[in-house]
Amino acid sequence: xxxxxxxxxxxxxxxxxxxxxxxxxxxxxxxxxxxxxxxxxxxxxxxxxxxxxxxxxxxxxxxxxxxxxxxxxxxxxxxxxxxxxxxxxxxxxxxxxxxxxxxxxxxxxxxxxxxxxxxxxxxxxxxxxxxxxxxxxxxxxxxxxxxxxxxxxxxxxxxxxxxxxxxxxxxxxxxxxxxxxxxxxxxxxxxxxxxxxxxxxxxxxxxxxxxxxxxxxxxxxxxxxxxxxxxxxxxxxxxxxxxxxxxxxxxxxxxxxxxxxxxxxxxxxxxxxxxxxxxxxxxxxxxxxxxxxxxxxxxxxxxxxxxxxxxxxxxx
Numbered sequence: 001x002x003x004x005x006x007x008x009x010x011x012x013x014x015x016x017x018x019x020x021x022x023x024x025x026x027x028x029x030x031x032x033x034x035x036x037x038x039x040x041x042x043x044x045x046x047x048x049x050x051x052x053x054x055x056x057x058x059x060x061x062x063x064x065x066x067x068x069x070x071x072x073x074x075x076x077x078x079x080x081x082x083x084x085x086x087x088x089x090x091x092x093x094x095x096x097x098x099x100x101x102x103x104x105x106x107x108x109x110x111x112x113x114x115x116x117x118x119x120x121x122x123x124x125x126x127x128x129x130x131x132x133x134x135x136x137x138x139x140x141x142x143x144x145x146x147x148x149x150x151x152x153x154x155x156x157x158x159x160x161x162x163x164x165x166x167x168x169x170x171x172x173x174x175x176x177x178x179x180x181x182x183x184x185x186x187x188x189x190x191x192x193x194x195x196x197x198x199x200x201x202x203x204x205x206x207x208x209x210x211x212x213x214x215x216x217x218x219x220x221x222x223x224x225x226x227x228x229x230x231x232x233x234x235x236x237x238x239x240x241x242x243x244x245x246x247x248x249x250x251x252x253x254x255x256x257x258x259x260x261x262x263x264x265x266x267x268x269x270x271x272x273x274x275x276x277x278x279x280x281x282x283x284x285x286x287x288x289x290x291x292x293x294x295x296x297x298x299x300x301x302x303x304x305x306x307x308x309x310x311x312x313x314x315x316x
Contacts, residue, residue, distance in 0.1 A: 003204065003257045006285030008296035016292065019206055021087060021214040024120075028090060035094040042097055046071050047104045052112075052145065054137020057129040060117075065134050066093040067145070068104035068111040075146030078153070078314040079138065080104075082113040083131055083167070085158030087188075087207075087215035089119045096157065099291075099303070103155070106307050107316050110147050112138055116163070120218040124234045127219075128166045132176065135167065139177045153181040153313045154248075155306070158207070158260070158288065159215065161187035165236040165267070168247050179248045181313035183306060186255055186288055187264050190237035191216045191225040195262035204257050206289035212259055237263050237270070244274035251279045251309045253302060255286035281305070 005013070017034060021027055048069045056063045069077070080103055084095040093100070093113035104111040116130035139149045156164035161184040168182050190198075193212055202209040216225035220234060232239035250271055254264040261282070268280040283290075283298055291299050 003287070004285060005257065005287065006290075006296060006298050009285060009287065009290055009293050009298070012293040012296070013205055016205055016289075019211060021089065021211045021218075024089060024218075031086075031090055035092075035097075039094060039097055042101065044101050047101050049101075052141070054134060054141065057126075057133045060126070060129070060133075063130050063134040063137065064115040065138060066100075066113045066115065068100045068113075070104050070108050073108045076142070076148045077108065077110045077146060078151035078316065079147045079149075080107060080109050080111045080310060080314065081135060081138070081152055081154050082111055083116075083154065083156035083160035083163045084113060085156070085160040085186075085188075086118070087211060088127060088159045088219040089215065091118070096160075098294075102303070103307065103310065107311055107314060109314055109316065110145065123221055124219050124231075128163055128170065128233060131163050131167050132170050132174075135171065135177050149177060150180075151314055152177060152179055153183065153310055154179055155183045155185070155310065156187070157185040157291075159188045159219075161185055162189050162236070165189055166233040169233055169236060169239070169243075172246055181248050181310070182250045183310055183313075184250060184252045184264070184267075185291075185302075185306070186258055186260050187252065187267060188212075188215070188260055189235060189267050190263035191220060191230055191235040192237075193226070193259070195266065197262040198259045201257055201259040201261075204259065205287045206292075207259060207287075209259055237267050240270055241274060244271055244276060247271065247274070247276050249277040249313070251306075252281070253306070254280070254282050255288055255290055256282060256284050257286065258288040260288060279309070
C-alpha cells in the first residue's frame with residue numbers, strides 16, 4: 001500500500017465506496033442508494049427529527065431545515081448548525097444523519113441541517129446563500145423552535161466545512177446571526193489546489209485531485225477555479241488579514257492523507273495571524289471521509305473530540 005494508513009482504516013478500504021464525479025448522475029444514484037440503506041439502520045432513539053421550512057434567498061425556493069431535537073431536554077436549546085459535504089454537488093442532510101443524531105443526543109442541543117441547492121445546476125453562490133437564509137430563518141423562528149439565538153455553533157465536513165467558513169464571513173459582514181464557534185472537518189477552502197497535499201495525493205481513497213478539480217469546476221464554473229477574482233466567500237483560503245479578523249473561534253480537523261490537508265492547515269494559520277482563536281488537529285493515518293469507518297479507534301477519537309469541543313463552545 002502506497003500510504004501509511006491506520007490499520008483499522010486500511011482493512012476497511014475494500015468496502016469503501018468509490019467516488020467518481022466524472023459521471024455525476026451515477027455518483028448521485030450510488031450515494032442515494034447507500035444513504036437509503038444507512039438511514040434504514042440508524043438508531044434515532046432519544047431524538048425527535050422533523051423538517052422546518054424557512055424563506056430562501058431572494059428569488060429562490062424556500063430552504064428546508066432538518067431538525068434533530070433531544071427528547072426530555074428542556075428548551076430553549078443551543079443550536080449546532082450542520083452543513084453536509086459532498087463536493088458542492090452531492091448530498092443532502094442524509095449524509096450526516098447518524099452524526100447529527102449523535103450530536104443532538106450528546107450535546108443536548110438542537111442540530112439543524114440545511115438542505116442547500118447543489119452545483120452544477122446551482123453554482124456559487126446558491127449553496128452559500130441557502131445556508132445563510134436557513135441560518136436567518138432559524139433565528140427568526142427561535143421562539144417557535146425553542147432555541148437560543150445567542151448560542152449557535154457551525155459544524156461542517158469537507159465542502160460543508162468550506163460553506164461554514166463562508167457562512168461565518170457572510171454573517172459577520174451582513175450583521176447577521178451571531179455565531180459562537182466553527183468546527184471545520186477537512187475543510188475545502190482553496191480552489192487553486194496548489195498546496196503540497198493537493199499536488200501529492202492524486203489517488204487517495206474517497207477524495208483525490210481529479211474529484212477536487214471537478215468539484216470546484218461545478219461550484220465556480222469551468223475555467224474559473226484558480227483564476228483571479230474568485231470571491232473569498234467561495235474560497236476563504238484566499239482571504240487574509242482584516243478579511244478574517246473578527247470571525248468566531250475555530251477548531252479545524254485535518255486528515256493526514258487528504259488532498260485538502262494543507263489548505264486546512266493554512267487556513268488555521270491565517271486565522272491565527274488574524275487574531276482568531278484556533279485549535280488545529282491532524283489525525284495520523286487517516287484519509288478524507290475516514291469517518292465512514294465508525295468502528296476505528298481513530299474515528300472514535302475524532303468524533304469524541306468533536307463532541308467535547310462543541311459541548312464547551314455551546315456552554316453544555
